[in-house]
Amino acid sequence: MKKLLFIFCFLICAQVFPQILSSHLEKKTIALGEVDHFTVKIDNLNGRQVTAAAKNELLPFHFEETKDSIGQNANSYERKIEFAVFEEGKFTIPELEFKVGDRVLKTIPYEIDVINTAQKGDQINDIMKNKEVNLELKDYWELYKFYVLAAIALIALIIVIVAFVKWGRKVKSSPVVATNQTLKELDSLKKKKYIEAGNYRSFYVELIDISRNFITRQYHLPADVLLTDDLIAVMKKNNTISIENEKVVEDIFLRGDLVKFAKTFPDQATMEKDLADITAFVKRSSKDLEFENLRKDV
Structure with missing residues (x-):
């Protein structure tokens, strides 16, 4: 209770x-x-x-x-x-x-x-005094290593660009490179057996194209865009190509035009001789350039 x-x-x-x-x-x-x-x-x-x-x-x-x-x-x-x-x-x-x-x-x-109780002109005191810390070389490296590495990378990039502009293009467009490349193209043309098969039209079309590209690279003449008669006139006026080489180019280019328009039908011996003459012209081209450099120096 x-x-x-x-x-x-x-x-x-x-x-x-x-x-x-x-x-x-x-x-x-x-x-x-x-x-x-x-x-x-x-x-x-x-x-x-x-x-x-x-x-x-x-x-x-x-x-x-x-x-x-x-x-x-x-x-x-x-x-x-x-x-x-x-x-x-x-x-x-x-x-x-x-x-x-x-x-x-x-x-x-x-x-x-x-x-806000602060007044203009009031002196502001740090809560804690600044502490001086002695830094060692590794401390500075940790602080600035990314800037140093970035600067080194930038300098290396500039050197590569300058080297490419100064020497890279010259190497690719040097007479020796142009000569070797054209000789390989002529050898490939020979291996296609156009001469043995009597395929004179395909033979002369490729032979003239290879020759035009070589003259453009080696002599810096617009052979890849000029008609045959205009190219012959430019070669004679320019005097960069020797008379012997001019004669080879003129004869083979004119014959190539006649073949393309079915106005002449060359035999196997003629095609073999034209291939050999263009090959010899390509190999002799370095002498033309040496003579041209001497003439410029004089």
Whole structure:
């Protein structure tokens, strides 16, 4: 009977004395970065659990929480928050909800005025004096190695470009390279057996094309675009090609034109001689260039 009476009195007290929430803001005007304190207290819990936002997440975004401590026993709950604001202006701590059992309690809102107390001309002192550090060679390398490697790579790239412009093109367009390449083309033409098969038209078409390309590369004459008569006139006027070589080119090019238009039908001996004469002309071309260089020097 006494036990029932105790339980009944407890329930009556719980209803008569409900939970009491109180909140307190230490300062409503603070300077930029100044620490302020906000406290929430709930009494008469009677063993009920309090549920609220997690630690360091109770206040809004602009409030930088530096400390958030929670103390609770069977009859009371207390939460103390230390914070600072690093932006000038007016900011509001809104109503904050605390759930006690099935009941939701709310704090009153607070408005805080954050001001900048610094004045023009104020001396700004470092919080901590600068510390001198003695750097070794490896420390400097770690600091500047990427700049050094980038500079080396840039210099190497410039050297490669200069070398290519200065020597690369000259090597590719040198008389020896042009001569060797043309001799290989003439040898390939011979292996096609046009002469043995009597295919004189294909033979002269390829022979003239090889010769025109060689004259263009070796003598820097527009042989690849000029008609035969115009090319012969340019060769005679230019005087770069020797008379002997001019005669070979003139005879074979004119015969090639006659063959292409079916005005003449050369025999095997003539085709073999023309191939041999063009091959000899290609080999003699270096002497033409040597003579031309001597003439320029004079």
